Amino acid sequence: MEAMGRVAAGELANAFCFIGAGGHHAGRNFFGGYCCFNDVVIALRQARRTGRLCRVAILDTDAHHADGTRDLVAADPEVLHVCVCDSDSASADGTKLDVGAPDPWSLDGPPDEAYLALVRQAFPARADRFRPDLIVWYFGFDTHRGDYGDLGLTLAAYLGIADVMLETAGRVCGGKLLVVLGGGSRTDLATRLIPPIIAKLARLADRQPTGIG
Numbered sequence: 001m002e003a004m005g006r007v008a009a010g011e012l013a014n015a016f017c018f019i020g021a022g023g024h025h026a027g028r029n030f031f032g033g034y035c036c037f038n039d040v041v042i043a044l045r046q047a048r049r050t051g052r053l054c055r056v057a058i059l060d061t062d063a064h065h066a067d068g069t070r071d072l073v074a075a076d077p078e079v080l081h082v083c084v085c086d087s088d089s090a091s092a093d094g095t096k097l098d099v100g101a102p103d104p105w106s107l108d109g110p111p112d113e114a115y116l117a118l119v120r121q122a123f124p125a126r127a128d129r130f131r132p133d134l135i136v137w138y139f140g141f142d143t144h145r146g147d148y149g150d151l152g153l154t155l156a157a158y159l160g161i162a163d164v165m166l167e168t169a170g171r172v173c174g175g176k177l178l179v180v181l182g183g184g185s186r187t188d189l190a191t192r193l194i195p196p197i198i199a200k201l202a203r204l205a206d207r208q209p210t211g212i213g
Helices: 002-008 039-049 067-073 111-122 124-130 155-172 187-206
Strands: 014-017 056-060 079-085 096-100 134-139 177-181
Touching: 002 014, 002 039, 002 134, 002 177, 014 187, 039 067, 039 134, 056 067, 056 124, 056 155, 067 079, 079 111, 079 124, 096 111, 111 155, 124 155, 134 155, 155 177, 155 187, 177 187
Parallel strands: 014 177, 056 079, 056 134, 079 096, 134 177
Antiparallel strands: none
16 A cells, blocks of 8 residues: 555655565455455555545556456446456456467467567556556566466566556556566565566666665
8 A cells, every 4th residue: 555655655766575475366346265354455545545546557567357446446437457367358448458478388489489479469458448547567478487376478478468558557547557476376476576577666766866665
């Protein structure tokens, strides 16, 4: 909540929330996948109470569907929620979108390139039209090769997504970007993947007056 509030208020340029367990499987009256509280939606509602933001765009690249987040924001037209998962669907107003992730075993080329191309196709243009006050990237590394949601991805994919999110946030909401750690079980992967993402956020923040949390 503090990170989202401070980014929304312009006190921080961006932030990375290092959370022990993600929250995107926690809904209004259910939970699962080690998610007991929906961290992103709770933070959003608190930020709205303080008047710091209204419209938020969320990209979820965890391996599994963000069923809890979707349950909580399904009727909220002020939230754009794009979930890269195992299904394809779109709400009538276009603000709630599920995008089927590429099957790494049926691809001719590297999974990183196919996944990143899908993100570029699904999110930036929609965020441009939606004009959010802040963007959230729910970053799950369970999609990494060898983790429990293995989609064959490597660090290159996550760095590419980080670039897409930073570019999109810089274009549509003054760079206000919150990265929230989602799924992923391997300590060796966490220590290899997370610092370079934070470094990208920090380098951008260093060029702005507000800094990074």
